[in-house]
Amino acid sequence: MLEIKNLHVDLEEEDKAILKGVNLTVEAGKVHAIMGPNGSGKSTLSYVLSGRGGYTVTEGSATLDGENLLEMEPEERAAAGLFLAFQYPVEIPGVGNMTFLRTAVNAQRKARGEKEISAADFLKLVREKAKALKIDADMLKRPVNVGFSGGEKKRNEILQMAMLEPRMCILDETDSGLDVDAMRLVADGVNALRDEGRGFLVITHYQRLLDHIVPDVVHIMSDGRIIRTGGPELALEVEKNGYADILTEVV
């Protein structure tokens, strides 16, 4: 479903290479995890795939179901089924969470030539999904992410994911800043969305999130490349010995 081939990316401002030939394929129905030390390019990969400005692709390709992601605007990528759960969700004062969600759902429907969801159906749907994530009515009414705790922000990301029902979900360090309970809630939310037709790319520093969201494949990223790929046991190895051993091995 998601195919990344030999992807090279520079950071525009510093004219510095961040990704140096990433190869990765995520199949439908599978959960892939990317682990790696700070500065290895994990977040950059998620930004480049979702269309954030400030990066230049110098080589390689990234496609979703055969469509070239890199030529699309961020909103087109979203409508094509790509979703990024942000590491740092942005606060938008003065715009209600519900307004934001409904605008997003309807914009994607419109882009796909589908009918807009009615206000009543939307309300019913959002309440149902929010309940599972323990998001109360007040949080839905408040401005987007304003005054939310770290855990609330991440749950709000998962709510957006649940409402938009993307085909390909990228989670960028969704576990950062979460306590155990909040992590379980988030993981439950993600697991509820796992199905045959949907792929996941879970970016994380730590193995602990992968206890809750059990991956099919684990990749280790370092210095802009994927240097090792294995099963869930690879994450346990990192947890036990750190990245040092793996990095030395490769060099």
Added chain:
Amino acid sequence: MAAPQAKESAAPLARPLPEGGVWITAARKAAQARLAEMGLPQRRDEYWKFTKPDSLTAPEAPHAVLFQGEVPEVFGTVDRLRIVFVDGVFDAQASDDLALEAVRIERLADVAVQDIHWARDLYGTLEARGQDPVPRPLAALNTAQACDGVLIHVTGRASRPIHIVYVHKSETSDAILHHCIRLDEGAELTLLETGPAAARFNKVIEVDMAERATFHHLRIQGPDHERRAITHTFARLAREAVFKTFTLTANGVLTRNECVVEINGDDASAHVAGAAMGGGDFHHDDTVFVTHDALRGESRQVFKKVLGNGATGVFQGKILVKPGAQKTDGYQISQALLLDDDSQFLAKPELEIYADDVACSHGSTSGAIDEDALYYLRARGIPRPIATDLMVVSFLAEAVAEIADEGLRDEIIGHFEVWLERRHG
């Protein structure tokens, strides 16, 4: 200020005064004398440095093409008393019966022929007081020339808002209206104003508030573009009076809204706010002067402008704290969201403080849209133009939050959002 010499300013000054009864003739003559002394505003005047007064002082109103688009009804769900003016002329058929419990509503045109009226003590009085320390000649011109307007005397709690609707039907209309509002002790009134009014509109409102009176004022200007307006709101607050005014402006080739507030009683509060958006030759000027002359007064000025395609926003805001006005709490913020590099925001925030135990702050900023927030919205599938609109709504929110009544606030937000949507067709 120098006597008027420019040829173009001669005509409005030489215009004969309208006929009327004893009380109004005295007020008009006094205003005419003030105006003659001040002269009309000139480009070289410091107070008109950022806004060219020429089209406001020219003998004839500049031609204004009527707005063709559909204007969504506003305050439609609010139970209110409507008073309609078409190009500055009262429309009795479209207006409601001018009867409201605890409120006396009269038309200036009706009572101007009388020799005596309660408005004698108010009409032109606050305008005259507002001429010092900065002259406001176009307000004096209004007092001298206005033939109609609404005189409202509130003795208790008005059961519903009064809504003045300004309809614009003539491309050359030149309207002058003057409203006076007196609120007795503890009286409460909400005044709504909407509509483009005329090709050129000069409006004055004088609001005189007794102790513990409350006045809420909500105004919507636009979205038609081809119009010019100079408005003045003068308010005087006695002890514990609460004055709140908010203006939403969409488009307009030239709008200058002046608000002059005198806090004369202790523990009184005045909030003046505005949210404006326009593009191209949009020129929007908020000029505010709040004087604290009593203990523990509170005032806020919150102004936000969204400017695109070379539009110009102006803010001149002043807080004057007179000697002895201790424990004054004054706040002022003016911000512009510039949608491109061609637009400009000209701000002149001023504090002048003669008391030593006060808390006054002011800030003024202009900046572009937050790209990170825009990316976040787009990453959820929201196309750039709609994401930009959401950022506009977000930017204006602080000013809109100044509207105390939740229902009216939602009306304003809803109206604005519909207007934004229709831009995209």
